[in-house]
Amino acid sequence: MAAAPVWSVDPRTGKQREQVAVEATAEEVDAVVTAAHAVRGSLxxxxxxxxxxxxxxxxxxxxxxxxxxxxxxxxxxxxxxxxxxxxxxxxxxxxxxxxxxxxxxxxxxxxxxxxxxxxxxxxxxxxxxxxxxxxxxxxxxxxxxxxxxxxxxxxxxxxxx
Structure with a gap:
């Protein structure tokens, strides 16, 4: 399943502006949490x-x-x-x-x-x-x-x- 893009919307006009993010998959979220846990000692x-x-x-x-x-x-x-x-x-x-x-x-x-x-x-x-x-x-x-x-x-x- 392809990641869903997230678009910015101009609140003054309602027009789509630009892609600002991509919805993360469960696997991507898990990878980020794992990486954060691995470097937690840096702070x-x-x-x-x-x-x-x-x-x-x-x-x-x-x-x-x-x-x-x-x-x-x-x-x-x-x-x-x-x-x-x-x-x-x-x-x-x-x-x-x-x-x-x-x-x-x-x-x-x-x-x-x-x-x-x-x-x-x-x-x-x-x-x-x-x-x-x-x-x-x-x-x-x-x-x-x-x-x-x-x-x-x-x-x-x-x-x-």
Whole structure:
């Protein structure tokens, strides 16, 4: 079965614009998830992860004009609205980078032992760990505010350790 093309539609005219993607097969999705799992360690270092998030913010800002133009053609939301969304997205990426640097997302708890307590308290340590690869399905009607670049994806990248 051939992959189905996905086309962009101009919301102002309803006319088909261009092919923007191809629907993936189950095998292709499995291959991508397997590849993501294989390289998950590349973002294990918090310093690297924070730098990655800051670099993503800088990349969005550097490509702002092209991104806003493309997003406007896809959504008809207008450059003012989309420029604001992009700025908030860059801010959020940097905010997540700051959280990664600080480390509070790990929710580290250390309970020191106390043999004199009844019952005795053992040495207990806890912190959050990632569960694995995350897939993000995003809204296309808000290309920056609720899409791949903002919200779930940056928080998932920030939480990886």
């Amino acid at each position: 294990a270092d918090r310093t690297v992860r924070a730098a990655f998030l800051r670099s993503a913010a800088a990349g969005l800002e550097a490509a702002k004009d092209r991104l806003v133009e493309a997003a406007d053609a896809e959504t008809a939301l207008g450059p003012v609205r989309l420029t604001g969304e992009l700025a908030r997205t860059a801010y959020q990426l940097r905010a997540f980078a700051d959280i990664v640097d600080e480390g509070a997302f790990l929710d580290v708890v250390i309970n020191h032992p106390d043999a004199t307590a009844t019952p005795p308290i053992p040495d207990l340590r806890r912190y959050k760990v990632p569960l694995g690869v995350v897939a993000v399905y995003s809204a296309s009607n808000f290309p920056f505010a609720f899409s791949v670049a903002r919200g779930v994806t940056p928080s998932a990248l920030a939480a990886r350790h």
